[in-house]
Amino acid sequence: xxxxxxxxxxxxxxxxxxxxxxxxxxxxxxxxxxxxxxxxxxxxxxxxxxxxxxxxxxxxxxxxxxxxxxxxxxxxxxxxxxxxxxxxxxxxxxxxxxxxxxxxxxxxxxxxxxxxxxxxxxxxxxxxxxxxxxxxxxxxxxxxxxxxxxxxx
Amino acid sequence: xxxxxxxxxxxxxxxxxxxxxxxxxxxxxxxxxxxxxxxxxxxxxxxxxxxxxxxxxxxxxxxxxxxxxxxxxxxxxxxxxxxxxxxxxxxxxxxxxxxxxxxxxxxxxxxxxxxxxxxxxxxxxxxxxxxxxxxxxxxxxxxxxxxxxxxxx
Numbered sequence: 001x002x003x004x005x006x007x008x009x010x011x012x013x014x015x016x017x018x019x020x021x022x023x024x025x026x027x028x029x030x031x032x033x034x035x036x037x038x039x040x041x042x043x044x045x046x047x048x049x050x051x052x053x054x055x056x057x058x059x060x061x062x063x064x065x066x067x068x069x070x071x072x073x074x075x076x077x078x079x080x081x082x083x084x085x086x087x088x089x090x091x092x093x094x095x096x097x098x099x100x101x102x103x104x105x106x107x108x109x110x111x112x113x114x115x116x117x118x119x120x121x122x123x124x125x126x127x128x129x130x131x132x133x134x135x136x137x138x139x140x141x142x143x144x145x146x147x148x149x150x151x152x153x
Numbered sequence: 154x155x156x157x158x159x160x161x162x163x164x165x166x167x168x169x170x171x172x173x174x175x176x177x178x179x180x181x182x183x184x185x186x187x188x189x190x191x192x193x194x195x196x197x198x199x200x201x202x203x204x205x206x207x208x209x210x211x212x213x214x215x216x217x218x219x220x221x222x223x224x225x226x227x228x229x230x231x232x233x234x235x236x237x238x239x240x241x242x243x244x245x246x247x248x249x250x251x252x253x254x255x256x257x258x259x260x261x262x263x264x265x266x267x268x269x270x271x272x273x274x275x276x277x278x279x280x281x282x283x284x285x286x287x288x289x290x291x292x293x294x295x296x297x298x299x300x301x302x303x304x305x306x
Contacts, residue, residue: 021215022214022221024212049185049186051185051186052185052246054183055160055161062186062223065254066221066223070223085217088222091222091253091256093249093251093252095250095252098248
C-alpha cells in the first residue's frame with residue numbers, strides 16, 4: 001500500500017489511538033493499532049473487570065467476542081471506504097485456547113469480500129503470535145443499514 | 154458477604170456437596186465481566202431468565218443508539234453457561250468451544266432478557282441454543298448456538 005493511499009476511517013478509529021465515542025469499546029480500553037485496506041489490528045489490555053473466572057484470572061469469552069466484533073467492523077469500513085452504518089449479521093467464534101492472565105489480547109481481522117449488500121470478514125485473536133491464536137472468527141456484516149443513511153465522517 | 158471473595162468453583166463445589174442447584178445469582182456476582190455488564194438472574198423453579206439492565210457502557214453504536222454486538226454475544230454466552238451449570242452439575246465451569254451468534258435486530262437501549270436450552274447433553278460436550286429479546290419475547294434480537302466443553306472432574 002502506498003503512503004498516499006491511507007484508507008479512510010471513522011473518527012473514532014484512528015490507528016495508534018484508543019477508540020473513543022463507543023462506550024463499550026472505551027470500557028474495554030480497546031485500541032486500534034493498524035488499519036489497512038480491509039484489515040484492522042486492535043488490542044485490549046488485560047484488566048481485572050474483564051475476567052471470567054477470578055480463580056484462573058482468564059478473560060471472559062464475551063470480551064473476546066466484543067474485541068473480534070469491533071475489529072471486524074473496522075476492517076469492513078476500511079474495505080468499503082464508506083461511512084454508512086453497518087451491522088453484524090452473524091458472528092462465529094472458535095475458542096482455541098484460554099487467554100493468559102496479564103497479557104493484552106490482539107485481534108487481526110480481514111474483510112476479504114464485499115458485495116453490494118454484505119461484507120465477509122475473518123479474524124483471529126492472539127497475544128503476540130498470530131500462529132498461536134486464542135480464538136478465530138468469521139463474520140458477515142450488512143452494509144448501509146439504518147435506512148441507508150450516510151454517517152458523516 | 155463480598156461476592157468477589159467467592160470463586161465460581163467454590164459455589165459449584167458447595168452445591169454439589171449439598172446436593173442442591175448452584176446459586177446462580179451468586180455465580181454471576183462471582184464472575185467479574187458478568188458483574189461489569191450488570192447481568193442478573195431470575196430463577197423460577199427450573200426456568201432461568203437472565204437480565205441485562207440497560208446501561209450506557211453497553212452501547213456499541215452511539216448514533217442509533219444500539220448495544221455493542223460483543224455485549225449481546227457475551228450476554229448470550231453467559232446465559233448458555235449458566236443454563237449448562239444449572240443442568241449439568243460439575244465441579245468446574247464449562248468452557249465454550251465454539252459459538253455462532255445471529256444478530257436479528259439491533260439491541261435498543263432498553264433492558265434485555267435471555268434464556269438458553271440444552272439441545273444435546275453429551276458426555277464431554279453440550280450443544281446449547283440461547284436467545285435474547287427486549288420488550289417482546291417473540292421478537293428476538295439475537296440467537297446463539299454453541300458447544301460447551303464439560304471439564305473432566
